[in-house]
Amino acid sequence: MVSMKRYSIALLPGDGIGHEVIPAARRVLEKAAAAAEVALDFTIFEWGSEYYFRHGVMMPPDALPRLRQHQAILLGAVGHPDIPDHITLNGLLLPIRRGFDLYANVRPAFLYEGVECPLKGYEPGSINLVVVRENTEGEYAQAGGFVHHHFPAEVAVQTSVFTRHGIERIVRFAFDLARHRNHLKRVTSITKSNAQGFSMVLWDRVFREVAADYPDIQTESLLVDAAAMNFVRRPSTFDVVVASNLFGDILSDLSAIVTGSIGLAPSANLDPTRHSPSLFEPVHGSAPDIAGQGVANPLATVLAAAMMMEHLGEASIAAALESAVGRVLAARQALTPDLGGQARTADTLEALLASL
Numbered sequence: 001m002v003s004m005k006r007y008s009i010a011l012l013p014g015d016g017i018g019h020e021v022i023p024a025a026r027r028v029l030e031k032a033a034a035a036a037e038v039a040l041d042f043t044i045f046e047w048g049s050e051y052y053f054r055h056g057v058m059m060p061p062d063a064l065p066r067l068r069q070h071q072a073i074l075l076g077a078v079g080h081p082d083i084p085d086h087i088t089l090n091g092l093l094l095p096i097r098r099g100f101d102l103y104a105n106v107r108p109a110f111l112y113e114g115v116e117c118p119l120k121g122y123e124p125g126s127i128n129l130v131v132v133r134e135n136t137e138g139e140y141a142q143a144g145g146f147v148h149h150h151f152p153a154e155v156a157v158q159t160s161v162f163t164r165h166g167i168e169r170i171v172r173f174a175f176d177l178a179r180h181r182n183h184l185k186r187v188t189s190i191t192k193s194n195a196q197g198f199s200m201v202l203w204d205r206v207f208r209e210v211a212a213d214y215p216d217i218q219t220e221s222l223l224v225d226a227a228a229m230n231f232v233r234r235p236s237t238f239d240v241v242v243a244s245n246l247f248g249d250i251l252s253d254l255s256a257i258v259t260g261s262i263g264l265a266p267s268a269n270l271d272p273t274r275h276s277p278s279l280f281e282p283v284h285g286s287a288p289d290i291a292g293q294g295v296a297n298p299l300a301t302v303l304a305a306a307m308m309m310e311h312l313g314e315a316s317i318a319a320a321l322e323s324a325v326g327r328v329l330a331a332r333q334a335l336t337p338d339l340g341g342q343a344r345t346a347d348t349l350e351a352l353l354a355s356l
């Protein structure tokens with residue numbers, strides 16, 4: 001008798017609407033996995049802002065060893081209006097990304113049937129891009145400090161860190177993804193090398209060198225301001241977009257809105273070597289303005305769970321989750337307010353379960 005496959009998943013609801021979308025996504029994921037005869041063992045870690053209020057830190061000192069015992073991590077959200085963002089981010093999410101070397105941040109944006117595009121003339125499926133964001137160095141390296149802290153002559157120094165190693169591996173990841181997607185077979189590199197004459201010039205040079213190894217993939221290089229304009233002017237021409245930590249962060253939010261709502265935007269923080277557990281999360285954040293109201297959109301978290309199952313090798317479960325989301329959106333009967341509907345989180349959850 002063949003034993004059922006099992007996966008150990010760490011759940012971090014985090015803050016705000018994370019406590020609403022994670023339980024919803026878990027129920028959908030459990031149903032899809034059961035249909036595929038796959039068992040999921042969940043461990044919930046109640047770390048985040050409430051933990052910070054009690055202990056003065058976002059997570060305990062042994063957090064990474066405890067997370068490492070699992071095969072993947074599903075995160076809800078990080079952020080609280082009473083705690084500065086640099087404390088919440090540097091206290092939980094960034095240490096996990098750096099500690100596990102989750103250097104590839106993958107953020108897809110797809111225009112689904114039933115979703116209103118804010119741009120004219122775009123049909124379902126006509127916008128289908130992925131922002132690949134370098135995730136562990138660049139502008140978020142946290143290199144720098146204060147001089148004359150809290151005095152009138154205070155000085156802040158923030159240094160970006162770009163390495164050939166870090167650039168090359170994320171650029172190669174982007175080219176490999178373009179081959180795997182088999183969409184437009186195009187990789188667009190985003191920099192600001194006209195103003196940042198060292199770090200971004202290195203990025204441009206490495207991009208050209210790596211591109212030579214992928215003659216079957218088209219390439220394009222854009223300055224970040226031109227890219228922002230073209231995400232609105234011609235979003236259907238993008239396939240895989242590779243960018244630094246800061247530029248990828250900003251442009252992926254723009255791509256989410258162009259395809260209807262940030263409530264539909266999932267992301268994966270990947271260790272492509274698979275030495276450490278990868279982390280999956282919705283892009284939308286903790287949304288304190290609607291937290292506790294029961295109207296949070298769980299679809300991005302379900303899509304993040306689909307990315308997680310794809311990464312774990314369970315393509316059929318991933319496809320089932322993605323198809324369920326697509327059917328719910330196309331039906332337009334259980335859309336939350338961010339998508340122009342009046343449904344509650346529970347309504348969307350029930351529609352997803354029924355669709356499965």
